[in-house]
Amino acid sequence: MSIRGKCQANSRKFQTSSAAWLSNARQAAEHELRRFASEESGSYAVILALVMPVLVGTAGLGTEVGWWLYLHKNMQSAADSGAVSAATAGSNLQVEANAVTAAYGYTNGANNVTVTVNQPPSTGSYATVAQAVEVIVSQQRPRLLSALFGSNPITITARSVAVPNNGQGCVLALDPTYSPAAKASGNANINLIGCNLYDNSGGGPALDVTGTTSVSANMVGVVGSISGASNITAANGIRTGMRPVADPYADFTPPSCTSYVSGKITINSSGKSKSLTPGTCYAGGVSVQAGYELNLDPGVYYFYGSKGDLSVQGNATITGTGVTLIFTGSTADGWASGGIGSNATVNLTAPTSGSTKAIVMYADRRMPTRQTTFNLTGGATQYFGGAIYLPTQDLNFAGGTSSTTSCTQIIADTVTLSGSSNLTVNCSSFGTTAIGVQTAQLVE
Numbered sequence: 001m002s003i004r005g006k007c008q009a010n011s012r013k014f015q016t017s018s019a020a021w022l023s024n025a026r027q028a029a030e031h032e033l034r035r036f037a038s039e040e041s042g043s044y045a046v047i048l049a050l051v052m053p054v055l056v057g058t059a060g061l062g063t064e065v066g067w068w069l070y071l072h073k074n075m076q077s078a079a080d081s082g083a084v085s086a087a088t089a090g091s092n093l094q095v096e097a098n099a100v101t102a103a104y105g106y107t108n109g110a111n112n113v114t115v116t117v118n119q120p121p122s123t124g125s126y127a128t129v130a131q132a133v134e135v136i137v138s139q140q141r142p143r144l145l146s147a148l149f150g151s152n153p154i155t156i157t158a159r160s161v162a163v164p165n166n167g168q169g170c171v172l173a174l175d176p177t178y179s180p181a182a183k184a185s186g187n188a189n190i191n192l193i194g195c196n197l198y199d200n201s202g203g204g205p206a207l208d209v210t211g212t213t214s215v216s217a218n219m220v221g222v223v224g225s226i227s228g229a230s231n232i233t234a235a236n237g238i239r240t241g242m243r244p245v246a247d248p249y250a251d252f253t254p255p256s257c258t259s260y261v262s263g264k265i266t267i268n269s270s271g272k273s274k275s276l277t278p279g280t281c282y283a284g285g286v287s288v289q290a291g292y293e294l295n296l297d298p299g300v301y302y303f304y305g306s307k308g309d310l311s312v313q314g315n316a317t318i319t320g321t322g323v324t325l326i327f328t329g330s331t332a333d334g335w336a337s338g339g340i341g342s343n344a345t346v347n348l349t350a351p352t353s354g355s356t357k358a359i360v361m362y363a364d365r366r367m368p369t370r371q372t373t374f375n376l377t378g379g380a381t382q383y384f385g386g387a388i389y390l391p392t393q394d395l396n397f398a399g400g401t402s403s404t405t406s407c408t409q410i411i412a413d414t415v416t417l418s419g420s421s422n423l424t425v426n427c428s429s430f431g432t433t434a435i436g437v438q439t440a441q442l443v444e
Contacts, residue, residue: 068156071141075158078104079137080442083162086117087133087440090164093117097135112140112153121161124444131237132163132443161444166236167218169435170195170423172245172411174391178370179203180227184213186398186418192217193404193424198436199223200244215417221245221436243441248433249389249411254326254362255355257281257302264307267294267316276301283308283333288316290341296320296348300356303327306334312378314341321349324356327374328364335364337372337393344378346399350386350430358432360386363393370394370413379419384408386430397421409435 081104082097089096094117098108101115108115114137121127121134138157170192173181181201184190190213197215199206199222206224209215209231219236220226223244232238257279264284265275269292276286278299286303288294290313298321303310306329312318318340325348329335338361340346350360361384363374373394376382382399387409395412398419407427425432 068141068154071139072156072158074104075106075137075139075156076160078106079135079158079160080162082115082117082137083133083135083160084440084442086135087131087162087164090166093119093133101135101137106137106139114138121444124161126161126163126443129163129237131166132161133440134159134161134444159444160442162440162442163237163239164440165196165219165221165436167194167196167436168425169198169245170409170425171197171415171417172247172409172435173199173201173206173413173415174247174411175369175413176200176223176244177203178414179224180205180208181414182207182222183414183416184209184215184228184231184418185211185416187212188398188418188420189213190215190217190417190420191402191422193402193422194218195423195425196221196436198245206240241443245436247391247411248409248435249359249387249391252359252362252389253355254324254359255300257300257304260304267292281308281328282310285309285311285336287311287313288318289313290315293317293319296323298322298351300324300326303336303338304333305329305336308336310336310338312340312344312346314343315345316341317345319345319347322351323348324350324359325361326356326364327362329367335367335371337363337374339375340378340382340399342377342379342398344382346376346378346382346384348384352429352431358386358427358430359389360384361388361390363390365391367392374412377419380422386427387411387432407432411435 078101082100085100086093086096097117098115106113116136118134120129120132126132136159138155140153140155142153175181178201182199196219197217202224204225205227206222207226209228213231215232217234220232220234221239221242223242225240229238260281260283262283265286268289273293273295281302281304283304285308327336327338348360350358369392373396374390375396377398379399383401385407390412392413394414396416398421400408400422402422404424405426406424407430408423409432
């Protein structure tokens with residue numbers, strides 16, 4: 001073979017070898033690429049690297065939101081206390097609110113804190129209630145880890161509204177469910193001079209003012225709703241949805257009688273005007289006839305059992321200073337009740353000391369609820385000085401004096417005010433327990 005032939009043969013062998021090598025290299029490369037594409041052992045590191053900023057930001061935001069919620073809770077406590085304190089004080093509202101919120105660490109004008117006080121509130125359900133006080137506490141705080149999502153500071157705000165309970169009550173209906181637990185009826189004028197009417201019933205209506213009856217009071221407050229609110233005039237407002245008022249005599253426990261009289265006693269001659277003895281249970285009842293007078297010495301008088309009622313007829317008279325009338329009995333013997341007729345003259349005032357201090361009339365709390373109705377309807381000549389306390393019974397009351405120096409409290413399971421009634425609670429000399437207190441209640 002010539003040299004040229006050998007060269008051509010070698011060239012063909014080289015080309016064949018090169019092609020084979022390129023084919024093998026290509027196949028090897030494709031194989032490695034397939035292996036790389038299917039390899040998963042390193043993908044998690046790549047993914048983690050890509051999402052790490054998001055994870056860190058989310059964790060930071062969650063932590064910071066929890067911190068914001070904690071701060072808001074503390075700030076809300078400051079706003080609540082500030083509103084109650086300012087509404088209770090009734091004056092210098094901003095100064096009062098500032099002092100209280102500062103005690104929680106929120107000093108107005110410091111550390112980006114702002115304490116705003118509005119009376120009436122700027123917004124909300126009580127924006128038209130002149131006595132309501134709104135306290136708004138706000139603070140700007142810089143972002144921490146949540147700065148990954150924004151650079152503006154966060155403003156945390158808490159708002160609270162409180163309404164004052166101005167003055168003291170002279171009427172309190174205790175029943176929490178009966179409807180209506182308090183009622184004004186009889187086309188009369190009910191004048192609660194400088195004092196409040198409270199009704200603990202959550203029923204609807206809790207208070208019912210019927211017909212052309214008008215009620216004038218310092219304030220009217222009920223747990224439930226009111227029917228006939230247009231007939232009510234209240235200098236310090238009409239409030240519904242309030243919290244129940246505590247029974248001021250819930251702990252009262254009277255002494256027991258020391259003797260019993262079983263026969264009925266009728267006062268129908270001047271010779272019997274002082275025939276009752278303090279400390280005695282009168283189980284046969286006592287009746288004061290029209291035109292006659294029963295004058296009681298100081299002490300406690302008991303009317304016992306179903307036959308032991310006290311009846312003071314119209315145009316009769318019953319008087320006594322330092323006197324408590326107790327209506328009691330038992331499950332076996334029944335329970336006593338009492339009634340005052342129209343135009344009867346009543347002038348009874350409670351003791352100012354001792355175990356029945358400030359209580360002029362009491363119905364045993366063991367009596368079944370609304371066992372009877374006590375009708376005290378003497379009218380303008382009827383005056384009870386102190387507390388009429390019938391915790392489980394109905395009371396129909398018409399009377400009272402228009403004198404601003406008098407003291408009459410009415411606390412009963414349910415109360416109906418009828419006729420022309422006048423009540424006031426100028427009770428400093430009687431030692432009565434206040435119905436309601438000069439404080440305030442959170443409403444928003």
